[in-house]
Amino acid sequence: MRFLIIIPAHNEEENLPFTLDSLQQQSFKDFKTVIVNDGSTDKTQEVIRKYTGQDSRFETVDLQKSSHQPGSKVVHAFKNGLKTRNINEFDIICKFDADIILPENYLETIQNAFKNNPEYGLVGGLLYVEKQGAWVYEGNSNRHHVRGPVKAYRKECFIQMGGIRETLGWDNMDSILLENLNWKEIVLPELQVKLIKVKGADYTIRPADYYGRYFYFLGLNRFLAYIAASKEAAKSQSVSFFFSIIKVYEACKTEKLELKISKDEQKAINAQRWKTLRKKWLKI
Structure with missing residues (x-):
């Protein structure tokens, strides 16, 4: 090969x-x-x-x-x-x-x-x-x-x-x-x-901006994005971090920024994330 x-x-x-x-x-x-x-x-x-x-x-x-x-x-x-x-x-x-x-x-x-x-x-x-x-x-x-x-x-x-x-x-x-x-x-x-070096060390994007944009460009629907944001906020032990992430996510949706995935791929991503959520947190 x-x-x-x-x-x-x-x-x-x-x-x-x-x-x-x-x-x-x-x-x-x-x-x-x-x-x-x-x-x-x-x-x-x-x-x-x-x-x-x-x-x-x-x-x-x-x-x-x-x-x-x-x-x-x-x-x-x-x-x-x-x-x-x-x-x-x-x-x-x-x-x-x-x-x-x-x-x-x-x-x-x-x-x-x-x-x-x-x-x-x-x-x-x-x-x-x-x-x-x-x-x-x-x-x-x-x-x-x-x-x-x-x-x-x-x-x-x-x-x-x-x-x-x-x-x-x-x-x-x-x-x-x-x-x-x-x-x-x-x-x-x-x-x-x-x-050799830690990734992301030279990025200028703020953590809240990163996660808000990440959840948007991953194609997550609002429910899954909010769940993902709450998990990151829990890790940081910061309620304000949750709202900062959501603010960025909602801004991306309002601006209708272009996604690099098709509608079918977006559905597949959300289905997989929901499957993981049910398996890990809801034990379904």
Whole structure:
């Protein structure tokens, strides 16, 4: 099976060499990597040139800097990288971040998982961050969800779900859409991926804005959005946080901002969220 790996990179001169070195050290060698230089102002371009100059498996695309918003920016860069290749020449489509270190058997293990399990649509490892000199599980999401920095899709699944969407919440949206198409999302816990920096640290969006917009662009109806907002408010132990999230969500609805999902996909997302809610909270 052949891998197409797309890596969006913005000002990653310090982290990117670790990522690309870990790819060169993979036990599985049949891959093509497109590094998308998204308007970097540091030496990211020089780092990329070093690898493209010595290894034909690495290519690059240069973009002008796009506005730094969670979700849409990175998917915009990913899509520009994807355009440079014919995905029909590949079996596995990967979206990796520019600040991860993969174990040497990462691609080989991913390939075997897809090869031996035709129902697998999305596969990835677990993210670990460095704390006090030790690498520990990041814990930002449940252990059954493949996080944004390490997505590997079966090509057929990727095409059927319409690729990933240029919107906030894309890395949860894909899980719901592929499940609705009867594909499985699988996390392989033995694959421990080192995440060099904490995601989201350079976003300027306020938490209430983030969640309000996230729930809207995920396509949640008002009832489910309010339930989701109450959960976030409970975590923060702040009633005002609930109303701040809802204010942003309702503003998005009033403005009728464009969703990157169809009506049928929106129904599927709401049905899946309602199913999860009943199972977890109502025990139905």
